[in-house]
Amino acid sequence: MIVGICDDEKNVRELIATYIRRVDDTPEILFFNDGTEVLQFVSQGKRIDILYLDIDLKEMPDGMEVAIKLKEKQIKVGNAASALPLIIFITGLPERMPEAFGVRAFQFLVKPIDAKQFGLVFEQAKKAVFCITKGSKAKSISVSFGGIKRTLLIQDIRFIESNGRKLIIHMKDEVVETYGTTADIMKELDKSFYQVHRSFIVNMNHISDYTRSGIQTTDGESVPMSKYKYKDFVSEYAAFLESELC
Structure with a gap:
């Protein structure tokens, strides 16, 4: 050390x-x-x-x-x-x-x-x-779209957006699409992810700021916050930050 x-x-x-x-x-x-x-x-x-x-x-x-x-x-x-x-x-x-x-x-x-x-x-x-x-060992998930299978590092995911039957995964350097629901993909993600809106999941490792209406990611993207999720999010985010420091 x-x-x-x-x-x-x-x-x-x-x-x-x-x-x-x-x-x-x-x-x-x-x-x-x-x-x-x-x-x-x-x-x-x-x-x-x-x-x-x-x-x-x-x-x-x-x-x-x-x-x-x-x-x-x-x-x-x-x-x-x-x-x-x-x-x-x-x-x-x-x-x-x-x-x-x-x-x-x-x-x-x-x-x-x-x-x-x-x-x-x-x-x-x-x-x-x-x-x-x-905890820094890279974890990954597998997704497929158009017959092409991809392996994505969880740490590189900023947020995930649901649009109809599609999931739009916003990564560090690219945007990846796959089919599925937020409920399905949440089962594959770890505790660093939280669903802040019916259609949005955010990686809490990459939150720069937040308000009652939305989240700012470290990449400068804006993610909407459900008013029904805000109170639970604040509690979960505080617990997450504490757990990151054990």
């Missing part, structure tokens, strides 16, 4: 590293002085599993902007919202905590960092990383 620590205060970086090693001495620990170093590292295709990120970095980009850029990168390559790195924000300003929800930060630690609280959060993060990497 690779843990990154981004804080412009050397003593804070060293303290976090000490706390990590008290709990587990196996992770590789990387130190970053500022947000630019983090973004450059990730842009080279290198991995970070857990990122301790100071939200109040003195040099721009600050921690929040770094988190936003990391999320945008995940969306651009088609990764789920829960993709690594898991971000644990660090700050001396607890009033900034609400901002963390907008980028789906895993946790939030307030300076001065309490050793016991740090240990609990780190163990939670380790478990979440394990679950995410374990």
Whole structure:
């Protein structure tokens, strides 16, 4: 496991590293002085599993902007919202905590960092990383249309639309048609899919935003929301996000 620590205060970086090693001495620990170093590292295709990120970095980009850029990168390559790195924000300003929800930060630690609280959060993060990497094995479904059989990766499905006897499957890079009903295909999909409307099924991994009337996917597509489904959807989506972090 690779843990990154981004804080412009050397003593804070060293303290976090000490706390990590008290709990587990196996992770590789990387130190970053500022947000630019983090973004450059990730842009080279290198991995970070857990990122301790100071939200109040003195040099721009600050921690929040770094988190936003990391999320945008995940969306651009088609990764789920829960993709690594898991971000644990660090700050001396607890009033900034609400901002963390907008980028789906895993946790939030307030300076001065309490050793016991740090240990609990780190163990939670380790478990979440394990679950995410374990669940990353590609699952697929088979569909056919016009005598041609296709195998589709579930993780690449954004949403599914029912139109008469046809199912229109909106993928990462294409649209695929097959015959069937939403009830039939729901039996083949996993828990990351939810039927938000009589004619629409959405992959909750690829939701960017939602309102009472519709869902915005990470690709910028709009999916209508049934007013009768909204309350249950909010509950299911919250449970899904929690389950993604085990």
